[in-house]
Amino acid sequence: MLTRTGIAVSPGVAISPAMLFGSQEFRIPQRFVSVDAVDSEVSRFQASVATVSDALGENERVAREQLGDQYAAIFSAHRMMLRDPKLNGEIETLIRSKCFSPEFAASRVLRNYAKTLQNLGNAYLAERAADVFDLEKRLLKTLLGEQRPELSHLAEPVVVLAHNLTPGETANLNRDFVKGFATEAGGHTSHTAILAGALEIPAVVGIGKFLADVSAGDVVIIDGNRGEVIIDPDEATIAQYQDFLKQRESESERLAALNTIEARTNDNVRIQVLGNIEFPQEVTQCAKRGADGIGLYRTEFLYLGSDHEPTEEEHYDAYCRVIEEMGDHPVVIRTLDLGADKIPGDIEEFRTKADNPALGLRSIRLSLRHLEQFKTQLRAILRAAVHGHIRIMFPLVTTLLELRRARMILADVIEDLEEEKAEFRREIPVGMMVEVPAAALLAHNFAREVDFFSIGTNDLIQYTMAVDRAEPSVASLYRAGDPSILRLIQMVIDAGRVEGIPVTVCGQMSSDPKFVPLLIGLGIRNVSVTPIAVPEVKDVVRNFSVEDAEQIAKHALSLDVARDVENYLRTELNRLCPDRISGSPDT
Numbered sequence: 001m002l003t004r005t006g007i008a009v010s011p012g013v014a015i016s017p018a019m020l021f022g023s024q025e026f027r028i029p030q031r032f033v034s035v036d037a038v039d040s041e042v043s044r045f046q047a048s049v050a051t052v053s054d055a056l057g058e059n060e061r062v063a064r065e066q067l068g069d070q071y072a073a074i075f076s077a078h079r080m081m082l083r084d085p086k087l088n089g090e091i092e093t094l095i096r097s098k099c100f101s102p103e104f105a106a107s108r109v110l111r112n113y114a115k116t117l118q119n120l121g122n123a124y125l126a127e128r129a130a131d132v133f134d135l136e137k138r139l140l141k142t143l144l145g146e147q148r149p150e151l152s153h154l155a156e157p158v159v160v161l162a163h164n165l166t167p168g169e170t171a172n173l174n175r176d177f178v179k180g181f182a183t184e185a186g187g188h189t190s191h192t193a194i195l196a197g198a199l200e201i202p203a204v205v206g207i208g209k210f211l212a213d214v215s216a217g218d219v220v221i222i223d224g225n226r227g228e229v230i231i232d233p234d235e236a237t238i239a240q241y242q243d244f245l246k247q248r249e250s251e252s253e254r255l256a257a258l259n260t261i262e263a264r265t266n267d268n269v270r271i272q273v274l275g276n277i278e279f280p281q282e283v284t285q286c287a288k289r290g291a292d293g294i295g296l297y298r299t300e301f302l303y304l305g306s307d308h309e310p311t312e313e314e315h316y317d318a319y320c321r322v323i324e325e326m327g328d329h330p331v332v333i334r335t336l337d338l339g340a341d342k343i344p345g346d347i348e349e350f351r352t353k354a355d356n357p358a359l360g361l362r363s364i365r366l367s368l369r370h371l372e373q374f375k376t377q378l379r380a381i382l383r384a385a386v387h388g389h390i391r392i393m394f395p396l397v398t399t400l401l402e403l404r405r406a407r408m409i410l411a412d413v414i415e416d417l418e419e420e421k422a423e424f425r426r427e428i429p430v431g432m433m434v435e436v437p438a439a440a441l442l443a444h445n446f447a448r449e450v451d452f453f454s455i456g457t458n459d460l461i462q463y464t465m466a467v468d469r470a471e472p473s474v475a476s477l478y479r480a481g482d483p484s485i486l487r488l489i490q491m492v493i494d495a496g497r498v499e500g501i502p503v504t505v506c507g508q509m510s511s512d513p514k515f516v517p518l519l520i521g522l523g524i525r526n527v528s529v530t531p532i533a534v535p536e537v538k539d540v541v542r543n544f545s546v547e548d549a550e551q552i553a554k555h556a557l558s559l560d561v562a563r564d565v566e567n568y569l570r571t572e573l574n575r576l577c578p579d580r581i582s583g584s585p586d587t
């Protein structure tokens, strides 16, 4: 049993056999064979070794002819390794004595070799591990008849382990079979992480190198609360996690009772709990869980998996679908927030090649450079607004001139629609994300020119702490509890109160129960959270009064280190809600 720690990005626990996706992308369909089949399986293995050996021989010949002996030697070394009697003996022994399938036995033995080479502390030998992986890949390819299973064509439950998953790959995960995923790369609020939350798949990212320690088919536990991946867990650990899953199930049933109940503090102050969505389908979960509306619709996800610019009708249809399900509730549509970690893979003109994309041409800056696309989206929003309570929100606003420019474009679009006598709503609330420190510092000025604020803590933390939100090596600095973040949030809330506009918090911070009393104590009355967190946030809210929350906020503001703030908030949450079942089993 081996435990690796990463960044917890989507809550929940999954226990399933591992599927390795990416460079060693082979799912071993069967781990065991029947005793009667052992002889024929050993023969199948030997035949595969012969096939791979022939292929390597051919590579060696071609390399010698075209490149010379030096290069041919690479393949002859691979062939010698493949033919090594000790290695073959070990694999055959596992097939005979443990009835392992040849795929599983070969993968296990070769991965053990690779691991040993990596751990010898010698750089040259560590690099040879790559040769062993290559052999494994060739053998598996032959044994499996070249079939590389697609993530979208799974037939049994797995946890997906990969170096990295792109947002597109994550979006295509089949929830019926992918029970969880873990990646070596990735950070807190990268869009892959946000998507995992959207799909409600437990996930841990930013683990660092660990794939060499796993074979396809090994049982793996993904603990998306604690940020742990447990490879080959022992019986006791599996039993403990299974018990925990049962407890969570009964906790979910208890929380389900809150679906039809409004969130009110115990002194009866109404708190709006809205949902954040990336895809129109997610609105169903929000409605089912009794969200008070959609506080953030990340429309850039319309680009995911698409090879063309969304048309006005595509925008319009997506928005109508969301409004239709939300009925009378408000829906905040954020205009495209493309760029940085949200780059559509297939659409060249939006790809930014800057060294620092998070500080570059992204989000509203990009929309203001691509006026046709921006106007297309605004037209669709205004037309869809006829059917419900839509609000427009501009992302990453940094200066007042930028905001005024965006509003001018909106006014142009209104004029165009009027001229065309199109059916649309003219009066529509216009707000902005406060997610750049510059906007937080000038919140009073901005508040006079918008109808609402929504604090995007994901980017606000990134830009305040100078920490790339997707970079695991500096993830420990990325903390919502940092006193600087608390101060900025407080400034924005104060500006909203003085200027008379509502303020929501829509960054991931508001989905974390320990921050909920703090935010309410600072004056927040609207939070927009990941859909899975709606019941939990409602539940937490019911356990304290505004006065309790204000005391907590006051004390939190007196602390000067993020760790102390977060520990304090954790303790307070446990005190206020002693019966909450959350997190992971105690191991």
Ligand code: PEP
Binding pocket: 189, 296, 298, 337, 435, 455, 456, 457, 458, 459, 460, 506, 507, 508
């Ligand atoms: C944020 O930055 O907090 C936010 C909600 O927007 P996104 O995560 O989509 O950048």
Ligand code: MG
Binding pocket: 395, 435, 456, 458, 459
């Ligand atoms: Mg943001």
